[in-house]
Amino acid sequence: xxxxLPLVLDLTLPQLxxxxxxxxxxxxxxxxxxxxxxxxxxxxxxEFTNFxxxxxxxxxxxxxxxxxxxxxxxxxxDKETVxxxxxxxxxxxxxxxxxxxxxxxxxxxxxxxxxxMGCVFCATGQMGFQRNLTSGEIIEQVLFYARMLRESGExxxxxxxxxxxxxxxxxxxxxxxxxxxxxxxxxNLGERRFTISTVGLVPAIQxxxxxxxxxxxxxxxxxxxDQKRSALLPINRRYPLTTLIPACREYVEHTHRRITFEWALxxxxxxxxEDAVELANLLKGLLCHVNVIPxxxxxxxxxxxxxxxxxxxxxxxxxxxxxxxxxxxxxxIEISAGCGQLAAPMVNGFGSSVTxx
Ligand code: SAH
Ligand code: SF4
Numbered sequence: 001x002x003x004x005l006p007l008v009l010d011l012t013l014p015q016l017x018x019x020x021x022x023x024x025x026x027x028x029x030x031x032x033x034x035x036x037x038x039x040x041x042x043x044x045x046x047e048f049t050n051f052x053x054x055x056x057x058x059x060x061x062x063x064x065x066x067x068x069x070x071x072x073x074x075x076x077x078d079k080e081t082v083x084x085x086x087x088x089x090x091x092x093x094x095x096x097x098x099x100x101x102x103x104x105x106x107x108x109x110x111x112x113x114x115x116x117m118g119c120v121f122c123a124t125g126q127m128g129f130q131r132n133l134t135s136g137e138i139i140e141q142v143l144f145y146a147r148m149l150r151e152s153g154e155x156x157x158x159x160x161x162x163x164x165x166x167x168x169x170x171x172x173x174x175x176x177x178x179x180x181x182x183x184x185x186x187x188n189l190g191e192r193r194f195t196i197s198t199v200g201l202v203p204a205i206q207x208x209x210x211x212x213x214x215x216x217x218x219x220x221x222x223x224x225x226d227q228k229r230s231a232l233l234p235i236n237r238r239y240p241l242t243t244l245i246p247a248c249r250e251y252v253e254h255t256h257r258r259i260t261f262e263w264a265l266x267x268x269x270x271x272x273x274e275d276a277v278e279l280a281n282l283l284k285g286l287l288c289h290v291n292v293i294p295x296x297x298x299x300x301x302x303x304x305x306x307x308x309x310x311x312x313x314x315x316x317x318x319x320x321x322x323x324x325x326x327x328x329x330x331x332x333i334e335i336s337a338g339c340g341q342l343a344a345p346m347v348n349g350f351g352s353s354v355t356x357x
Contacts, residue, residue, distance in 0.1 A: 116125075
């Protein structure tokens with residue numbers, strides 16, 4: 001199949017309707033095609049057995065139905081976490097993770113191959129920016145796991161946009177992917193089931209605030225003063241806390257939605273009681289929640305993860321100051337489920353060691 005053909009997953013329903021106009025097909029075919037993709041999760045034209053054969057052949061000549069090639073899938077020992085490394089048509093890597101927890105089936109999906117933000121502890125940041133994903137390439141990660149889950153009678157319940165890349169650096173494609181996954185004639189996943197995590201691109205946060213969507217917003221904070229935050233997250237030099245926190249307050253005031261702050265606990269660096277107090281003072285009066293997660297070690301960063309007892313002490317110090325906090329588990333560590341950890345070796349020239357499944 002040629003990579004030059006339009007990817008059907010990149011199209012909105014009206015765009016699909018327009019694209020089919022030239023073909024010898026009744027008007028309702030576009031919606032049938034749409035439902036085949038987003039409800040039946042069909043992945044190539046030949047599966048549309050409700051269509052005449054000639055039309056299926058025309059579709060196959062006119063569109064690509066897939067852009068992601070799964071090249072490695074890893075399953076954690078407890079089978080609760082599955083991670084897949086995909087190759088894009090231009091050879092760039094991208095990853096997505098599926099996590100089972102209680103009744104939830106949560107996907108962690110990517111919006112870029114690599115990332116331009118260069119956060120020092122992040123495996124994706126360490127591999128640099130490769131390229132933006134298209135909306136269809138973002139969607140296909142969801143369809144891949146929807147098919148996998150269907151085999152065991154399950155379905156996707158939640159989507160966190162916390163995989164590779166900075167979603168607000170690829171704003172339009174990310175929102176257009178969510179719109180399509182949210183579409184009532186398709187997967188019909190409610191906006192409240194989505195969480196977008198951003199490193200803190202202030203103009204995009206302002207745009208998101210104005211959009212007034214129901215999507216949950218998470219901000220990767222990790223430090224409560226500019227000196228420390230800039231050392232970990234270089235983008236903080238452009239959008240320091242004096243611009244980021246007011247943008248967060250404005251979001252909450254405007255949407256009345258709670259905001260989540262992400263905090264990777266790094267031993268001796270941002271996990272002491274004085275760090276908790278500094279954070280509590282920064283967030284005072286803001287409708288928010290802090291998620292702490294012990295650092296996931298990466299190759300090019302020296303920091304160590306905070307111990308379980310250290311994480312508990314941090315949580316208690318924060319809550320004593322009135323800020324609710326949850327300790328997140330580091331899931332799927334043995335399968336490098338921290339995003340970027342499979343793909344980074346591929347970009348850095350170890351692609352041949354990747355096993356095919
Ligand atoms: N670019 C977005 C979303 C992808 S990163 C963002 O930065 O928010 C998803 C989350 O994983 C972010 O909170 C990020 O700071 C965190 N993260 C990245 N590398 C990590 C590591 N090695 N250990 C723990 N958390 C990490
Ligand atoms: Fe990019 Fe997020 Fe990683 Fe920072 S933490 S480099 S913004 S993916």
